[in-house]
Every structure is written in C-alpha cells, then in structure tokens.
Amino acid sequence: MSTLPPDWRFKFMGSDTSVAHVNKSASVRQQVKAGKLDLMYIPSNMSTAGQEMISRFLTNQWLYETVLAPAEWLLMYQTDSMMCGNHKGTLDEWLDYDWVGAPWYLESRYGGNGGLSLRRVSSILEVLRHQQRANNSDPEDVWLTERLGHLPNSRTANGTESLMFSGEAHWYDYPLGYHTGGSGEWLVGGIWGTPEKRNHIYKYCPEMKLTLKMDTKNVYPTATQLNRILAFEVAPWISSS
Structure with missing residues (x-):
C-alpha cells in the first residue's frame, strides 16, 4: 500500500x-x-487450493465482471512477490499494457508470469466472453497471455519490456518488483545465484527478504552468540581501563 x-x-x-x-x-x-x-x-463453490483451482478462479468471467468491477486494471501479487519501495518509477507507467509480468523468455513477443502481473480487466473479459479454458490445461497466465497476444488492438509487454517490470528468471538491475516461486523456495540462479546478486537485491529491495525462506540462525545471533560477541567487544575496553 x-x-x-x-x-x-x-x-x-x-x-x-x-x-x-x-x-x-x-x-x-x-x-x-x-x-x-x-x-x-x-464463494463456497469456488476454491484456490492448488494451481489448477487458482487457474479456474482467475479465468472465471464472474471474477472480472462482478468482483473487480468497475476496475480496469488488476495487479496480481502472490506471497512470493514484492514491489520495491526504492524503485524510482510507479506502477501507473505500465497502464498502457494489457498484460505485463516477468518474462519466461527474453525473446517473447508477449506473456509473462502471473505471480506478479498487471492485467487489463476489459481485455481479459473480451477473451473470456468468447473462449473458455478447459480444466487441467495450461496454467491461467499461459492461457490468458496466449489469447491476449492475439487479441486485436491489445498490447502485451514483450520479453525485453517486461524485464523492467518484474525480476524472476532474468537479471535486470532495478525492476519494479520481484517474483520468485514456490513461496520463496524456488530461487533462479540468474537472479539469486551469486552473493553479489543477492546483496544487490537486499540493498535495493530489502523488503524482498519477507518473501524468502531464510535461516534466521544465520541472520540473527542467538543469546549465547550475542553474549560472546558482547564479551569480545567489551573485554578490551575493560582491560585497557
């Protein structure tokens, strides 16, 4: 917020x-x-338990026509994503697109992961009023972007453009946000694979740590460790006085 x-x-x-x-x-x-x-x-007749049920939920016409109305844009962010407070731009700079999310391939003409994505509601509704996703088929983001990419007069960010929106599998120094996968367990080497890259992210977007499964023992010292640190730091001062 x-x-x-x-x-x-x-x-x-x-x-x-x-x-x-x-x-x-x-x-x-x-x-x-x-x-x-x-x-x-x-609603009691709907579910978000698992990827397939989430895909059914997000390709349901009712969601866009009733729940989100009269909104024109939907920002989806799952628990393994984060918008970076240090970013110099704003989300409003991306409102010309019908869909933008972290690129699966840099050469992509359209598409992008839905875990952190901006979607135009009216364009999605145009798709859903004419087509229905088959159960147990493509994930909702793949299914929707494939159709939005071929929708007349729609505009979906290509791989190079969406790289600046969300960092997930391909490196960009200062994206608007980050998305990992698996609730912070799936860390792609191209983003997280070296200490230098991790330190860059932690400095630029420190709030991203909230989404990661981190071993707090390696981050925060225990009481015993803290006592040893304090003893080490205080002892020279005591002896010198």
Whole structure:
C-alpha cells in the first residue's frame, strides 16, 4: 500500500478463517475503515487450493465482471512477490499494457508470469466472453497471455519490456518488483545465484527478504552468540581501563 500510487485500492479474498485472521490486525482494520482495503470471502463453490483451482478462479468471467468491477486494471501479487519501495518509477507507467509480468523468455513477443502481473480487466473479459479454458490445461497466465497476444488492438509487454517490470528468471538491475516461486523456495540462479546478486537485491529491495525462506540462525545471533560477541567487544575496553 505504501509503494503503489495512492489511488490504488486493495482487495483481500480468503476463507472465513483467513479473513478473520487478517482482520485481527489494527492496521488492517484502519485501512478497511479508510476505504483503502476490502476484505472479501471466496464463494463456497469456488476454491484456490492448488494451481489448477487458482487457474479456474482467475479465468472465471464472474471474477472480472462482478468482483473487480468497475476496475480496469488488476495487479496480481502472490506471497512470493514484492514491489520495491526504492524503485524510482510507479506502477501507473505500465497502464498502457494489457498484460505485463516477468518474462519466461527474453525473446517473447508477449506473456509473462502471473505471480506478479498487471492485467487489463476489459481485455481479459473480451477473451473470456468468447473462449473458455478447459480444466487441467495450461496454467491461467499461459492461457490468458496466449489469447491476449492475439487479441486485436491489445498490447502485451514483450520479453525485453517486461524485464523492467518484474525480476524472476532474468537479471535486470532495478525492476519494479520481484517474483520468485514456490513461496520463496524456488530461487533462479540468474537472479539469486551469486552473493553479489543477492546483496544487490537486499540493498535495493530489502523488503524482498519477507518473501524468502531464510535461516534466521544465520541472520540473527542467538543469546549465547550475542553474549560472546558482547564479551569480545567489551573485554578490551575493560582491560585497557
């Protein structure tokens, strides 16, 4: 919320349990009261349990016509993605596109991973009003971008352009955000494969650490280790006095 332009609103859709859990936060309740955030329930006849069910959910015409109306753009960000507060640009600079997400291939004419993606609702609706995704077929982002890429008058970011939007498999120094995979477990070598690259990301986009499975023992010292560090640091001062 602090990174995106101020006129963007947010929706959290979940189960009874997850909505109740999120609503325990005083800051969340404050954003709801201010009209910045909506807490909604996923209908009982729908599910997001697993990739296939997520694909069915995100290719459902009802979602775009009813839940998201009257929004024209949808920013999807999963728990393994993050928008970088240090980025000098804004999300609004990408509103000319019907779809932009981390490129699967730099040579791609269209497409991009849906884990962190910007989508034009009206263009997706145009696809869904004429075509229906077959169950257990392509993932929703592959299925939608293939059709958006051939939709008359649509504009989808190519591999070179989308590289600047989201870092996932191909390196770019300062993308708008990052997406990993597997809730922070799938780290592609082209982005995370060297200490130099990891340190660059941690400095440029430190909030990305929130999405990663990090061994806190290697980051924060234990009480015993801390006592040893303090003893080492204090002892010379004591002896010299």
